Amino acid sequence: MNAALGPLKLDKATIIAFGCIVLLLALGALYDPNFLSADYLLQQLLTASFLGVIATGMMLVILLGHIDLSIPWTIAMGGMMATASTGFFGDTVGTIAAVPFGIFAGVLVGLVNGIGVAYLRAPSMIFTLGMNAVAQGLMVFHTGGFSPQDAVTPFMRQLVVGHLVPGVANPVLIWLVLGIVTVFVLTRTSLGRQIYAIGNRERAVFLSGVNTRRVLVVCFVICGACAAFGGVLLSGWANRSFQAMGDPYLLPTIAAVVLGGTAVLGGRGSYLGTVAGVILITLLQSILSVVQPQYFLADLGLKTPPETIRQIVFGIVIVGMMLIYGRERLSR
Amino acid sequence: MTASTETAPASRRSWEGWGHRLGAQRGLLIAAAIFILMFAYYGYMQPVGLSSNVINTAANKGVLLALVAMAQTLPVLTGGIDLSVGTIFVLTNCLASNIVHGDPLMTALGIIGVLVAGSLCGAVNGLIVVYGRLQPIIVTIATSAVYFGLALWLRPQPGGSVNPEFADLMTRSTYWVPSSIILIVVVVLVVWLPFRRSVIGRAAYAVGSSEQAAYMSGVAIGRAKFTAYTLAGLLSSIAGLSLTALTYTGEARAALSADYTLNSIAAVVIGGTSLFGGSGSAIGSIFGAFVMRTVGDLLFVLDMNPVLQPLFVGIVLLFAVSLGSLRLLRIKNKLDLYR
Numbered sequence: 001m002n003a004a005l006g007p008l009k010l011d012k013a014t015i016i017a018f019g020c021i022v023l024l025l026a027l028g029a030l031y032d033p034n035f036l037s038a039d040y041l042l043q044q045l046l047t048a049s050f051l052g053v054i055a056t057g058m059m060l061v062i063l064l065g066h067i068d069l070s071i072p073w074t075i076a077m078g079g080m081m082a083t084a085s086t087g088f089f090g091d092t093v094g095t096i097a098a099v100p101f102g103i104f105a106g107v108l109v110g111l112v113n114g115i116g117v118a119y120l121r122a123p124s125m126i127f128t129l130g131m132n133a134v135a136q137g138l139m140v141f142h143t144g145g146f147s148p149q150d151a152v153t154p155f156m157r158q159l160v161v162g163h164l165v166p167g168v169a170n171p172v173l174i175w176l177v178l179g180i181v182t183v184f185v186l187t188r189t190s191l192g193r194q195i196y197a198i199g200n201r202e203r204a205v206f207l208s209g210v211n212t213r214r215v216l217v218v219c220f221v222i223c224g225a226c227a228a229f230g231g232v233l234l235s236g237w238a239n240r241s242f243q244a245m246g247d248p249y250l251l252p253t254i255a256a257v258v259l260g261g262t263a264v265l266g267g268r269g270s271y272l273g274t275v276a277g278v279i280l281i282t283l284l285q286s287i288l289s290v291v292q293p294q295y296f297l298a299d300l301g302l303k304t305p306p307e308t309i310r311q312i313v314f315g316i317v318i319v320g321m322m323l324i325y326g327r328e329r330l331s332r
Numbered sequence: 333m334t335a336s337t338e339t340a341p342a343s344r345r346s347w348e349g350w351g352h353r354l355g356a357q358r359g360l361l362i363a364a365a366i367f368i369l370m371f372a373y374y375g376y377m378q379p380v381g382l383s384s385n386v387i388n389t390a391a392n393k394g395v396l397l398a399l400v401a402m403a404q405t406l407p408v409l410t411g412g413i414d415l416s417v418g419t420i421f422v423l424t425n426c427l428a429s430n431i432v433h434g435d436p437l438m439t440a441l442g443i444i445g446v447l448v449a450g451s452l453c454g455a456v457n458g459l460i461v462v463y464g465r466l467q468p469i470i471v472t473i474a475t476s477a478v479y480f481g482l483a484l485w486l487r488p489q490p491g492g493s494v495n496p497e498f499a500d501l502m503t504r505s506t507y508w509v510p511s512s513i514i515l516i517v518v519v520v521l522v523v524w525l526p527f528r529r530s531v532i533g534r535a536a537y538a539v540g541s542s543e544q545a546a547y548m549s550g551v552a553i554g555r556a557k558f559t560a561y562t563l564a565g566l567l568s569s570i571a572g573l574s575l576t577a578l579t580y581t582g583e584a585r586a587a588l589s590a591d592y593t594l595n596s597i598a599a600v601v602i603g604g605t606s607l608f609g610g611s612g613s614a615i616g617s618i619f620g621a622f623v624m625r626t627v628g629d630l631l632f633v634l635d636m637n638p639v640l641q642p643l644f645v646g647i648v649l650l651f652a653v654s655l656g657s658l659r660l661l662r663i664k665n666k667l668d669l670y671r
Contacts, residue, residue: 121657123607131646137646138643141642144639202670305484311478318473327464
């Protein structure tokens with residue numbers, strides 16, 4: 001629980017995760033000094049901020065002891081609804097409403113998830129999975145029913161490529177603000193205390209007079225909103241929205257949260273750890289695609305597609321790091 | 333029941349025994365009933381009726397998911413989950429497209445190789461879960477990345493081949509009985525029932541309902557979990573083998589593995605197995621899988637707008653999950669709602 005008390009108090013997992021980031025960068029720098037250039041690091045921070053925004057909501061849900069598997073199509077829904085906004089509301093209103101409308105779609109998904117998990121007491125894993133299928137169905141219907149508008153509005157583009165503060169890309173700034181708010185909520189408000197407490201034992205929190213079901217719904221709504229906002233940013237980055245744009249984000253999101261030391265059964269974890277996990281995953285993917293270890297293996301006579309090595313290293317790093325700090329106690 | 337209370341105690345006891353047994357199998361029976369109703373309607377809507385061809389196609393498609401869902405059931409029974417069943421399925425499909433061909437001896441060795449490979453993947457999951465003491469969901473997310481990498485290595489591009497005689501044997505239908513149905517019956521008889529009746533199988537159920545209590549009663553927790561994950565790998569590899577026989581190729585497609593992993597969880601739930609562990613059966617999951625597949629077939633014969641189909645499947649899934657909430661109506665003490 002110490003990690004919950006102070007945002008700057010480091011726990012073991014966060015320290016190890018940041019240590020691994022430094023190690024990765026050092027190894028990368030041995031290969032190519034450009035890995036330590038400010039340009040490269042800022043670029044990685046920008047890439048990480050998309051995952052960071054999405055992982056913020058996921059972390060809250062995991063802290064509760066639940067999981068949200070609906071984020072792939074919530075991301076796609078956020079992006080696609082934001083770009084379709086002009087089609088729905090006309091040019092003037094649609095352009096202004098694009099971003100809020102995208103996030104609103106995510107809020108709705110989160111609301112249904114929350115009601116299913118909190119009030120119907122359905123296991124979150126399967127309920128959110130069903131919601132993912134429904135969101136996918138809605139998007140397939142949306143694109144199949146009539147020709148969709150998939151171009152982003154200038155504001156969405158600016159949201160991603162612009163620099164409100166010189167030198168810092170907007171998504172990084174957004175992630176920073178979102179992170180500060182999250183840390184504040186988790187450590188300084190009763191909602192934050194309730195989130196940690198529910199993750200430890202919901203029954204006890206209920207008995208102490210907290211409306212635990214409302215807390216669950218709020219967190220699922222935040223998670224849906226974060227995923228949809230991530231989708232809005234991603235479509236701004238790609239300059240368009242498309243189906244399946246969220247698919248590559250489910251596993252990295254869960255991995256980032258868990259690598260950052262958040263207990264997958266809930267109740268423990270710090271936001272700083274999640275930040276470390278997000279940066280670690282992003283760096284790992286980037287360095288593996290730059291270094292291209294398949295050529296070293298090819299010299300040894302082993303022909304491997306680059307994706308193979310990326311996937312295997314990804315899996316081994318997760319298991320390896322969890323073995324260091326994610327083990328459970330022995331049954332007693 | 334009212335009649336039995338009047339009669340001799342012995343017959344009353346046997347009645348209660350039956351009632352209890354049926355109660356324990358309620359999920360399975362409901363899934364089976366839904367499947368039979370749906371499939372009968374599907375056959376009725378078919379212009380050609382339930383020809384042996386129609387049955388064979390449906391069986392071949394359904395058995396793949398049924399095997400993966402059986403695989404998913406075992407870890408779920410122990411209170412865990414296996415998110416790598418879909419990737420083991422794809423990995424063994426890629427492996428089979430490489431090694432299951434040639435003369436009968438080579439083919440047989442290839443089949444054994446595929447099954448061993450699948451079991452090894454499952455065993456790795458089990459070892460990390462038991463000795464690493466990590467959460468199964470994280471372990472299997474990580475290992476599924478590794479297995480998918482290996483599948484890509486075996487099959488960077490779709491292709492490969494399989495012994496055509498073996499493929500035909502696996503997918504044909506003899507006297508209206510599809511080979512795939514025989515396969516699943518054999519798997520139930522050779523893998524599931526012996527496991528269910530063994531000490532380890534009971535231990536798996538015990539661990540799933542309360543690990544603490546199981547530990548206190550001296551149940552071999554580690555062995556139960558390890559066996560569950562290993563058998564899950566084996567069953568997934570049988571599915572991978574069947575897929576190769578059906579398509580004659582291997583393909584490392586991420587969407588395919590994700591689809592099977594997710595649908596396997598849905599099939600397990602529809603089949604009456606609790607995601608919290610400790611109750612349910614792999615036979616229920618078979619019917620759950622067939623229900624999932626028949627929904628898609630039904631939408632097809634009902635001429636539903638194709639763009640609406642994914643939405644409808646999702647709604648059916650949500651509805652099936654929400655049905656479980658009916659139990660909330662019976663809860664008298666509000667405290668029982670919470671963990």
